[in-house]
Amino acid sequence: MDYSKKIQEIASKLFADNKINYFVGYKQNSFDDSQVPFLITDPAEIPKLVFTDRSVFNLANYLKPDHTKRKRVGLVVKGCDSRALNLMLTESQVKRENIYIIGICCEGVLNEKGEKAQNCVECVMPDPVVYDEMIGSPTGKREYTINADIRELATKALEERADYFESIFENCIRCNACRHSCPLCYCAKCCIDQETSTLYHGANTSSGAMHALMTWSLHLAGRCVDCRNCEKACPSHLPLHLLHKQNESVIYENFQQHLAGMEKDDRGAFYKYSLSDPDDFIL
Amino acid sequence: MARVGVFVCFCGANIAGVIDVPAVVQEAKKIKEVKISIEYKYLCSDPGQQIIREAIVQNRLTSVVVAACSPRMHEKTFRKALLDAGMNPYLLEIANIREHSSWVHQKDKKAATEKASDLIRMAVAKSIANEQLHEISVPVTKRALVIGGGIAGIQAALDIADARIPVTLVEKSPSIGGRMAQLDETFPTLDCSQCILTPKMVDVASHPYIELIPYSEVIELQGYVGNYKAKIKKKASYVDFSSCTGCGACTQKCPVKVPNEFNMNIDKRKAIYTPFPQAVPNKPVIDAEHCTMLLKGKCGICAKVCEKGSINFKMVDEVIEREIGAVVIATGYDLWDPKPYEEYGVGRYKDIITSLEFERMVSASGPTNGVPVRPSDGKVPKNVVFIKCIGSRDEAKGIEYCSKICCMYTAKHAILLHHKVPDSHAYIFYMDIRAAGKGYEEFVKRAQVETAATYLRGRVSKIYKKGDKLMVRGEDAQIGQVVEVEADLVVLATAVIAPKDNPALARLLGVSYDKYGYISEAHPKLRPVETAKAGIFLAGCTQAPKDIPDTVAQASACAAKVCGLFAGDTMKKDPMISTINNEFCSGCLNCIKVCPYQAIVTEEIPLGHGSKEIRTVAKINEGVCQGCGSCVAICRSMAISLAGFTDPQIINEIVAI
Numbered sequence: 001m002d003y004s005k006k007i008q009e010i011a012s013k014l015f016a017d018n019k020i021n022y023f024v025g026y027k028q029n030s031f032d033d034s035q036v037p038f039l040i041t042d043p044a045e046i047p048k049l050v051f052t053d054r055s056v057f058n059l060a061n062y063l064k065p066d067h068t069k070r071k072r073v074g075l076v077v078k079g080c081d082s083r084a085l086n087l088m089l090t091e092s093q094v095k096r097e098n099i100y101i102i103g104i105c106c107e108g109v110l111n112e113k114g115e116k117a118q119n120c121v122e123c124v125m126p127d128p129v130v131y132d133e134m135i136g137s138p139t140g141k142r143e144y145t146i147n148a149d150i151r152e153l154a155t156k157a158l159e160e161r162a163d164y165f166e167s168i169f170e171n172c173i174r175c176n177a178c179r180h181s182c183p184l185c186y187c188a189k190c191c192i193d194q195e196t197s198t199l200y201h202g203a204n205t206s207s208g209a210m211h212a213l214m215t216w217s218l219h220l221a222g223r224c225v226d227c228r229n230c231e232k233a234c235p236s237h238l239p240l241h242l243l244h245k246q247n248e249s250v251i252y253e254n255f256q257q258h259l260a261g262m263e264k265d266d267r268g269a270f271y272k273y274s275l276s277d278p279d280d281f282i283l
Numbered sequence: 284m285a286r287v288g289v290f291v292c293f294c295g296a297n298i299a300g301v302i303d304v305p306a307v308v309q310e311a312k313k314i315k316e317v318k319i320s321i322e323y324k325y326l327c328s329d330p331g332q333q334i335i336r337e338a339i340v341q342n343r344l345t346s347v348v349v350a351a352c353s354p355r356m357h358e359k360t361f362r363k364a365l366l367d368a369g370m371n372p373y374l375l376e377i378a379n380i381r382e383h384s385s386w387v388h389q390k391d392k393k394a395a396t397e398k399a400s401d402l403i404r405m406a407v408a409k410s411i412a413n414e415q416l417h418e419i420s421v422p423v424t425k426r427a428l429v430i431g432g433g434i435a436g437i438q439a440a441l442d443i444a445d446a447r448i449p450v451t452l453v454e455k456s457p458s459i460g461g462r463m464a465q466l467d468e469t470f471p472t473l474d475c476s477q478c479i480l481t482p483k484m485v486d487v488a489s490h491p492y493i494e495l496i497p498y499s500e501v502i503e504l505q506g507y508v509g510n511y512k513a514k515i516k517k518k519a520s521y522v523d524f525s526s527c528t529g530c531g532a533c534t535q536k537c538p539v540k541v542p543n544e545f546n547m548n549i550d551k552r553k554a555i556y557t558p559f560p561q562a563v564p565n566k567p568v569i570d571a572e573h574c575t576m577l578l579k580g581k582c583g584i585c586a587k588v589c590e591k592g593s594i595n596f597k598m599v600d601e602v603i604e605r606e607i608g609a610v611v612i613a614t615g616y617d618l619w620d621p622k623p624y625e626e627y628g629v630g631r632y633k634d635i636i637t638s639l640e641f642e643r644m645v646s647a648s649g650p651t652n653g654v655p656v657r658p659s660d661g662k663v664p665k666n667v668v669f670i671k672c673i674g675s676r677d678e679a680k681g682i683e684y685c686s687k688i689c690c691m692y693t694a695k696h697a698i699l700l701h702h703k704v705p706d707s708h709a710y711i712f713y714m715d716i717r718a719a720g721k722g723y724e725e726f727v728k729r730a731q732v733e734t735a736a737t738y739l740r741g742r743v744s745k746i747y748k749k750g751d752k753l754m755v756r757g758e759d760a761q762i763g764q765v766v767e768v769e770a771d772l773v774v775l776a777t778a779v780i781a782p783k784d785n786p787a788l789a790r791l792l793g794v795s796y797d798k799y800g801y802i803s804e805a806h807p808k809l810r811p812v813e814t815a816k817a818g819i820f821l822a823g824c825t826q827a828p829k830d831i832p833d834t835v836a837q838a839s840a841c842a843a844k845v846c847g848l849f850a851g852d853t854m855k856k857d858p859m860i861s862t863i864n865n866e867f868c869s870g871c872l873n874c875i876k877v878c879p880y881q882a883i884v885t886e887e888i889p890l891g892h893g894s895k896e897i898r899t900v901a902k903i904n905e906g907v908c909q910g911c912g913s914c915v916a917i918c919r920s921m922a923i924s925l926a927g928f929t930d931p932q933i934i935n936e937i938v939a940i
Contacts, residue, residue, distance in 0.1 A: 070896060091871035092899060187869040187920035194867065194921060199930055219919045271873050271917065 001107045003135050004050040007076060010102055010133060014074045015043040020100055024062045024075040025049040037062060051076060056109045056117070058227040060085040060183040063094050073099050078106040080119070082128035083225040083261030084183045089130065090265050093186050103128025105136030119226045119241070122147060124259060144252055144259065147245035165210075171236045172209035178240055179216060181233035184223050191215065217243035222251050222269035223260045285316040285411040288344040289403060290335055292326040292351035294381055301385035303396045307350070310400040314407050318342045327357050332364040339368040346410035350378040350403050373416035373858065373927060378406035401940060408939035412931040416858040421906040423509035424608040425849045426451065430501055430788070433461020434831060435613035435823025435838045437483050442842030443611075444492035448849055451605050452487060453515055454497045458562035459484055461615050465545065465639060467646035467653075469831055470695040471726035477561060477648065484563040498568055502602070504792050505881055507907040508818030509608045509854045519598040521569035521577070522555070527593040529557070529565040533585035541573045543650070547640040549658075550650035555585050555594075560648065569594075609818045609845045610792065612802055613838065614785060616824035619674035619681055619778035627670075627746040627773070633659040634753055635746065635773045638669075638692060645699045654703055657772055660751065664771030667700055668755045669693045669711045670743050674778030676714060681778050682799060687828040689776035690717045694730035696774065701734035709736040710768050712743050712757050720830070739766060746773060779828040793879065794819055801827055812840045817909075820844050859927035860908035861915060867922035868900040874914035874923060875901060882907035883914060 007025060014020045027038035027048045035054045039062060040046070058081045062068055077085055082103055088094045105127045108120030120126075122145050127138040153161055179185045192200045192212050200211055217224075224244040231240050251258055255269035256278075266272070289311040293299035304322045311320040319342050323331045326349060339347065347370070349361050354377040362372035380399040388395035425448055429440045432454030440450045452459070463469075464484075466476035487493050496515060503514035522533075539554035552558075554574040557567045569577065569585070576582045576596055586594035618639060621629045629635055634657050647653040657664055671689050674681030690713070697709035709730075716738070718724045730736050741758035748754070755768045781800030789796040794814040795803040802821050805813040812820050820841040823834040848854070863874075865888055875883045886902035889895070901922075903914075915923045924930065 066890070091873070093869075093871070186871075187867075188922075189867050189920060191919065191921040199921070199934065267873060267876060271876055273877075 001136075002050075002052050003104060004052065006135050007051050007102060008046050008049050011040075011046050011049060011074060012043060014100055015046070019072065020074040021071040022068055022073045023049075024059045024068070024073060026051060026055040026057070026059075026076070039068075051104065053107065053109050056232060058084055058181075058183055058229040060088060061181060061229060063088060063099065064183065064186045069094070071098070074102065075099065076102045076104060077128055077131070078104050078109070079123065079126040079128055080106075080225045080227040081183075082130050083125060084227060086130050086261040086264060086266075087184055087223055087225070087268070088186070090267055091184075091186075101128070101131045101133070103131025103134045105134065105138045107136075117228070118148065119228050122226075125262060129262060130264070144257070146249045147241070149239065149242055150245050150249055153242065153246075165242075166206065168238050168242075169206040169209040169213065171238060172206075172213065173236055174204045174209060174212065175235060177233040177235060178213075178230035181229040182220070183227075183229070184220060184225075185216070191219075213240070213243060217247060220244060221247040222255070222258060222271075224248060225261050286318045286343055286345045287314070287316045287348060287407050287410055288335070288338050288342060288346075289314075289317050289320040289348045289350065289407065290326055290338070291320070291322045291380070291399075291403070292331070292349070293322065293324045294352060294385075295325070298351070298381050298385045298399075301389050301392050301395045302380060302399045303392070306396055307380075307399045307403065311348075311350075311403050311407070314404060316411060317407060318344065326351055327360050332360070332367075335361070335364045336368040339365065339370055344370070346374040346376065346413050348376045348378055348403060348406045348410050350380045350399065350406070352381040353377075353379050353383075371415040371417075374410065374413050376406040376410040376413065378402040404939045405936040408935040409932045412929065412935050414926070414929070416926055419856040419858050419860075419905055420853040421507075421509055421856055423849060423852065423854050424511075424606045425449070426605065426607045427609045427611060427845050427849075428453065428501070428511070428513050428605065428607040429611045429613060431455075431461070431613035431615055431823075431825070432459030432487070432495075432497070433613060433615045433823065434463040434480065434483075435615065435825070435834045436461070436611070437480075437487055438835050438838035439611045439613060439822050439841045439845075440493050441483065441486055441490065442839050443845050444490045446842070446846045447492060448846065449492050449494065451494045451496060451513075451515075451607065453499050453501055454495070455500055456558060457498045457520070457556075457566075457568040458558045458564070459487060459495065459497065460559070460561070460563065463831060464559060464561070465547075465643060465646075467642055467649070468695065468699060470691045471720070471722040473695070473698070481561045481563075484561070488563045495564065496603075497564060501788070501791070504610070507880065507882070507904075507909075508816075508856075509848070510906060511607045511610065511818065513605050513607055513610075515603050515605060517601045517603060519571065519600050520566075521571070521574075521594060521596055521598045522567055523593040523595055523598075524564060524566045526591045527566045527589075528591060529567070530590070531557075531567075532588045532590070533594065534567055536584050536588045538582065538584065539573055539575055541570065546643045546650045547637070549640060549643060569596075609820065609848050611820045611822055611838075611841045611845065612788070612792070612794070612814070612825050613822045613841075614782050614788065614802075614825040616779045616828065617782050619780045621673050621775050621777050623680040624673065624775070627743065627775070628748070628753075629775070632746065632748060632753060632773075633657075634664075634771065635775060637775050637777045638689070638696065639777075641696055641774045642692075645696070645703055655700065655772065662771070663704055663707075665704070665707050666768065666770050667707060667709050667772045667774060668743075668753075668768050668770040669696060669709060669774045669776065670755075671711065671713045671776045672778075673775040674780075675776075677778075682780065684799070684828070685717060686776075686779040687717070688779065688830050690715075691720075691723060691726065691830065693774075693776050694718075694727045694736075697730045697736035698734050701736075709734065710755075710770070711736055711738050712755075713738060713740055714742070720832070739768075741766075779824060781825070785825065792816070792819060801825065812837055812844055818848060856906065857910065859910040859925065860905060861903050861910065861912070861923050861925050863901050863903055864922045864924070865900040865902070867920045869920050869922070870899045870901070871919070872899075872901055873917050873919075877913045877917045879911065879913065880907050880909050882909070 011023045026035040108116045111117040251269045258269040308322045366372045384398045427450045429436045429452045440452045444450045499517040502516045505512045533555045537553035537555045540551040542548035543552035545558045555569045643649040644651045644655045675686040718727045739759045741760040743757035745756045753770045759766045785800040794816045822838040822841045887897045
């Protein structure tokens with residue numbers, strides 16, 4: 001999977017036609033074969049753009065900052081990224097006419113060890129769900145499987161699971177990189193940071209971390225698209241996907257097989273109501 | 284420093300019978316902020332309120348906790364007491380120790396007492412964070428919308444209009460009058476239904492304060508009490524009512540004949556028709572489903588004979604808007620289809636008819652000119668069997684409730700039958716006779732004695748054909764024997780059911796309805812004419828089966844409520860509503876999606892101080908917000924808070940447990 005040339009062509013054309021102010025893509029790291037997000041305003045930098053199975057990050061995240069939010073931006077998205085983008089569009093965070101989306105029919109990206117990443121193995125939607133231009137040939141929606149780690153956790157006793165999560169929360173340093181790396185954490189001021197808030201405390205303790213991370217995962221329940229930007233950003237290497245995948249599997253089971261960001265105008269399982277919803281759990 | 288007063292009510296034995304009130308009072312005294320904690324037999328009484336008023340002044344209280352019954356009961360009472368003592372009424376908290384403790388934990392007095400103390404502790408903690416709130420006043424549009432032009436809608440519209448408040452009356456069918464127009468005579472006085480109804484119908488049409496919109500439906504209602512906006516769809520009638528004189532030439536010449544629903548399909552009407560001779564407005568409409576001109580483009584005779592040129596085949600549905608302040612729902616009722624009674628041969632035997640069909644037949648203006656006949660051969664029946672509770676009180680085939688009016692109208696039918704066919708005999712199978720009402724029991728007696736109708740207590744098990752007669756086999760429970768009656772005609776008193784469009788209408792208006800489709804009242808006893816949505820009232824059978832006197836009484840009650848609502852130029856509104864801190868709002872607009880009252884709109888604000896760029900955030904419309912809190916729960920950035928239920932208040936409550 002090397003679409004570097006094609007992306008460079010499209011980007012040149014977009015700049016030439018004056019369709020965009022910014023282009024967000026990937027560039028090769030200078031010290032190893034990994035890549036970093038790359039935001040350009042100057043067409044001269046186009047040759048540096050790359051896209052391979054090392055293009056791991058979710059670039060939709062770069063539509064959050066004010067300087068890109070109200071500008072015309074061209075960006076590259078994979079299947080999962082496009083789902084996040086879909087949600088951002090639905091939740092009025094991005095204006096569709098302001099962005100030019102290059103959707104990649106993704107064949108999966110690699111993790112640090114050079115193996116195919118777990119979220120790519122379990123991927124339900126490798127094709128872009130929203131795009132202006134598509135690269136590659138779509139392979140269609142795949143069957144949903146419950147995350148391997150969640151299946152394994154389910155076999156453990158409750159206390160064991162509690163201890164495990166306790167150890168995760170203990171190692172959290174409350175740097176909030178997870179929040180900043182998530183394209184769907186765009187709030188003007190996070191509830192956890194609000195000075196007037198009586199609900200949360202900012203202490204850097206395991207209970208403070210638990211409070212923050214649990215709130216975070218619930219705010220993403222039914223919205224998380226499993227791009228794992230948060231995990232890549234976490235300096236403590238916490239397995240943050242566990243929180244999201246657990247929610248996702250419960251929601252898939254109980255909310256009519258709902259998957260986040262698959263459709264336009266779908267705000268997520270918790271935000272829609274129809275008369276045909278099952279209500280057998282209501283007393 | 285907060286100074287809280289706690290007042291615990293005995294509520295007679297309601298609370299004190301289970302909860303150890305003095306112990307609860309002592310327990311409350313231990314709370315640091317509580318400056319006074321006292322008990323009283325009935326706090327809601329005037330001396331009880333006096334105690335609260337005095338304590339507020341003497342102890343310079345900053346908030347008040349009343350431990351008594353549900354806030355639905357007396358919150359307003361105690362708020363008033365606070366106001367009278369010069370305190371902001373919203374500094375009151377109610378600890379519901381009756382419904383939430385003494386009533387539900389009657390068997391465990393110790394635990395109930397402990398729970399009462401917990402509830403008080405929570406209320407005290409919450410009250411400390413209470414803020415002074417002030418009532419909101421919103422302007423009122425003084426126009427009422429009445430949906431349904433039956434006797435309920437007519438009465439409500441007339442009463443409101445007589446108070447010089449403009450009314451828009453929307454009727455689905457081409458004429459007002461409703462079910463009552465179909466009736467012959469009415470129980471218990473046997474006065475002619477048409478004779479008492481039609482003057483009212485004419486009054487509606489000529490009243491300067493009533494705008495009658497027939498042949499139309501309400502399709503949208505937005506806004507809030509005092510300030511609703513309704514969209515009304517006027518169905519295409521293909522007749523220009525302004526020029527039509529109602530001469531009737533078109534209906535005479537129309538060649539298309541269709542079953543006449545006003546006469547329960549016993550005879551035929553034309554494709555261009557007025558439902559009945561006394562219709563108001565007395566202008567015909569074209570039935571688009573049957574008119575050959577509209578279906579195939581052939582005919583057009585009506586247009587040719589119309590001297591005024593009022594026929595317009597190109598007419599289309601029109602949507603009009605009205606600004607209104609209150610709504611009266613008066614959609615009436617339907618009748619249950621007795622098809623499930625297969626053992627009676629419903630559908631197979633022509634001589635089994637429903638009560639309303641019988642009613643049309645005995646009506647002097649009906650399809651048979653007032654003489655009941657057998658549908659099979661047109662002969663006048665001699666033996667007529669009336670069967671009550673068809674569908675009513677029948678969990679297996681119909682509905683559980685009693686339709687209320689069938690006992691009375693069946694007695695009426697027996698009398699009418701006797702009047703029209705003096706040598707006939709009525710047999711009435713019944714489960715119970717329910718004749719509660721002024722002159723009702725006497726009326727049933729009259730049917731039994733004067734007309735010598737045979738009342739047989741028991742259910743009919745089977746009806747079968749023998750020659751041209753129907754054999755009705757049933758049980759006479761009073762003698763404990765199976766009886767068989769040879770009948771010429773069988774009349775089924777079918778159940779009253781809610782109109783099938785009621786649930787859709789209820790959703791459109793935003794009011795609740797019950798499992799049968801009837802619109803729910805706000806309180807079955809104390810608020811029987813209001814719905815839970817402010818400014819929407821209900822009259823007549825749209826709520827439950829009712830007879831004409833009850834319907835008229837309720838319609839007038841609705842009118843009183845509407846007039847009360849419109850008494851001032853502005854309306855006071857509870858200040859316990861949501862507010863949005865737009866600094867924190869991220870503009871995801873999920874709140875708009877979850878708001879059941881359409882109370883949230885978008886607003887564009889500068890991106891930063893003095894910035895020219897804008898961003899879109901959510902904004903609460905104060906008049907519409909009902910304070911349900913859905914938006915508060917859905918807001919991830921915690922930008923929304925609900926006055927009276929702010930986070931500090933709730934957290935305080937939780938911490939206090």
